[in-house]
Amino acid sequence: MGARQPDVLIIDKSFLDEYHGQFEQTVKLHPGLKFVPVIYLGTRDDKGIRSLVQFNSCEIVKDEDTLLDAVSELLMPSVRIRFWGVRGSTPCANFENIEYGGNTSCLEIATPGMDELLIFDSGTGIRNLGNHLERLDEISCKGHIFITHPHWDHIQGFPFFKPFYSSKNKFTIHLPEQYRGGAQEILSGHLTKTFFPVTLDMLDATIEYVTQKEERVDYGHYSIEYFVANHSTKTAIYKIRIGGRVIVYASDNELPLETTPIRFVEKFQEFVKDADVLIHDAQYTLQQYKEREGWGHSAWERVIEVVKPTGVKNLYLTHHDPDTNDAELGRRDRRLQQYVGAPFDNISLTREGAEIRIPVKKPESVIKKNKAKVS
Structure with missing residues (x-):
């Protein structure tokens, strides 16, 4: 290579x-x-x-x-979304999980002109991303890693990300505030000698830790804001505006079957309204969900029901249960095809190693300017 x-x-x-x-x-x-x-x-x-x-x-x-x-x-200029890990709860390196992937959550987003990495979650999938970057033989790399929440399956790969071990690299780690502290406190609590031989102070890269707030923040090529998910710890549903597109990443979020006094479902629908892409937790079937209500994850049938009226264009279901094998996921994927075109442009389960490309959308001001030149 x-x-x-x-x-x-x-x-x-x-x-x-x-x-x-x-x-x-x-x-x-x-x-x-x-x-x-x-x-x-x-x-x-x-x-x-x-x-x-x-x-x-x-x-x-x-x-x-x-x-x-x-x-x-x-080769059309596009926003690119790469799935390095799509499994929920725990990695599963089993033969029956190879097709859809056994690594836990990690997502990468890029757009033309970006000179930095944009990564979401650091489950075991981030290890392959780090190895990939090392093979590209880049002199140095920098970027932002937005972690949705600090459950094990979203940070298991953190100390295995090789770019952290080079002093040439620079990263900012973002995490919503938790009950026991901010981004640095939470990660340092996980990476102690009791649980793992590497601690945060052993990482050679320049690393800044940001306790992410809910308001929209501009980072140059993109902006980020989040809505608090229905999960067992404070968890971000990140909304990314990039390349003229809106992408929402909701890796762990429970959509209850009935409306609640706090109208969570309605607020969620407003947050994702008209998104170009929604990547949403769909760990269970409806039958499984009824036995696991309150565990912080959604049934795929309920996700479709809730998202249908929102104007979301492309829906990708993720965070697959470790006990759901490729054969079952394949059957589910085929069932989802009935919703293509009514109402979604695309709908499918996420696969480790898959990439979504969405053409960059020019700002309205640029389009009007170009039209004026032609006329």
Whole structure:
């Protein structure tokens, strides 16, 4: 791999016929490659195509015109959302969980022109992200990590993030205030010699700790605000405005079956209204939820019911239960397709290694200015 990850991989039949074994091994050794969309010049019957199943986006084309159209669409300036971990509660490195992924919550968002990392949660998925950054051989990196809450499955990967161990790097860690303190106090409490051999003062990177407030804060390329989730500790539902788009990340949030005196569901609906993307906790089925009410997680059927009238365009369901295997998640994913176009543009379960690309939306002022030039 070079020093920069490709935006698109174009692979033809003759290459895979000869090198599909070596290519498959390369992808296994570089998990970041799974995010790269593949355009394959060939047919579904080619013997080497099996090595492409590791990629979450693969388009098969047969001629140059189709190829050019596909490349143009993929290279459009976009907000990119990458799922490094989508499992809830505890990581599960089991054969039956490989397809959707066994690492716990970690999300990365980027847009053209950004020179820093934007990461949400530091579950075990952040370890692969750190390894990926190291393989890119960047001289240094900087960024912000917004942690929704300090439950184990959202911070398990924190001390395994390799960029923390280089003095060239700089990060700001954000966390809502908790009962026993702010961001630094909470993380230092988890990382003590009693529980883990690495403590915060052993990290070499320059790290600032911010106890995040609920009001909207501008960070240059994006802004962040949050709404307090219905969960067992103070948990952020982050709203990110970036590239002219609105993304809401609600990894752990319980949507009760009935309205409550504090009208939580109604306030949640107002917060997510008209979002371009909503990534929401859907750990349970409705049947499971009735046995686990009050545990702080939602049933996927209830999420759809609540979100339907809000104008959310794309809905992605996450925080999969560790005891729900790929076969069951696949059946659930297929059931979700009935809601495509009515009312969602896209709806699916999240998969570790998947990337969502949403074209950057130009500000209204820029559009009007361009129209004036044409006229």
